Amino acid sequence: MQTFKNTGLAIQVLVVTVLLSSTPPLLASDGEGAYRLLQLNGYKVKWGEQTLGAGASISYAFADQTMRFENARNCGSIAPITSLSSPSLPLDVLERETAAAFRAWERAANLSFYPVDDASDADIVIGAQGKPVGRAFANVAYAPGPQGNIRQIKQALVCLNPERQWKVGFDGDTDVYDIRYTLIHEIGHAIGLDHPGPEGQVMGFRYTEAFTDLQPGDVSGIRQLYGPSANYSGLADAEVNHTESLEAKGADSDEKGDALGIK
Numbered sequence: 103m104q105t106f107k108n109t110g111l112a113i114q115v116l117v118v119t120v121l122l123s124s125t126p127p128l129l130a131s132d133g134e135g136a137y138r139l140l141q142l143n144g145y146k147v148k149w150g151e152q153t154l155g156a157g158a159s160i161s162y163a164f165a166d167q168t169m170r171f172e173n174a175r176n177c178g179s180i181a182p183i184t185s186l187s188s189p190s191l192p193l194d195v196l197e198r199e200t201a202a203a204f205r206a207w208e209r210a211a212n213l214s215f216y217p218v219d220d221a222s223d224a225d226i227v228i229g230a231q232g233k234p235v236g237r238a239f240a241n242v243a244y245a246p247g248p249q250g251n252i253r254q255i256k257q258a259l260v261c262l263n264p265e266r267q268w269k270v271g272f273d274g275d276t277d278v279y280d281i282r283y284t285l286i287h288e289i290g291h292a293i294g295l296d297h298p299g300p301e302g303q304v305m306g307f308r309y310t311e312a313f314t315d316l317q318p319g320d321v322s323g324i325r326q327l328y329g330p331s332a333n334y335s336g337l338a339d340a341e342v343n344h345t346e347s348l349e350a351k352g353a354d355s356d357e358k359g360d361a362l363g364i365k
Contacts, residue, residue, distance in 0.1 A: 120267050136303065137323030140242065140296040146255040147244045148294045148327045149225065152252040155329040157212030160293070163203065163221040164197070165229030176241040176362055177259035179232025185264040186230045189305050191281060195270060200228065203285035207293065210321045211328040225257060228285075230264040237309075238262040238284050239363040240291035258292035260285070272311040279309050286365060290320065294327050320351045
């Protein structure tokens, strides 16, 4: 087991209950192009240069042993990624779906993601929840910086509940979440996006099977942070068949969005 401490060079932050039904979020735009940049302690956060529109190259790895992150409010204990694998979700399929989730953001903005073998060296660590709760969460830590309202992300964690059932593809059953859609959402938090509201975008806090692609607000938000990609094409190369459901809802959903999670 590895334990990682907050050395003071990074600030671990979770904004509890970021969306309240009685207080509409501060959106950068409205309607179908709505998005919300993640703000922690009043700072926008992003990888790479502390300049809006500047691209970034980000590493990621799967946890292969139990990892503990002191001061992390979400994903403080991460179990090996193998805890998420099952006969319906073999490890190789989980790896493939994770890579596809990262590609969704690469196609939309000036971002590149690359895997590394050692999770202790990764910018984004992905694993199972050591203390299962909810569905999936992300945790973001940023580094202190010079004056200004943008801070550089130091590390991000993504953790999924190994006690929940997961699936590949849409089938209309919104009580069981598609692993790729969930990972696209949580990676969005890990790279600087917040919930713009309950639905209408992949970054909405309610799970839906109404669309497979990043929506206009998702694309606008990530381009605000990192600039556009030269070859955006949405999620047209999905490797699984999806069907639309008649409802856009999440199990156990209410009028609040989980902080950096999906309902």
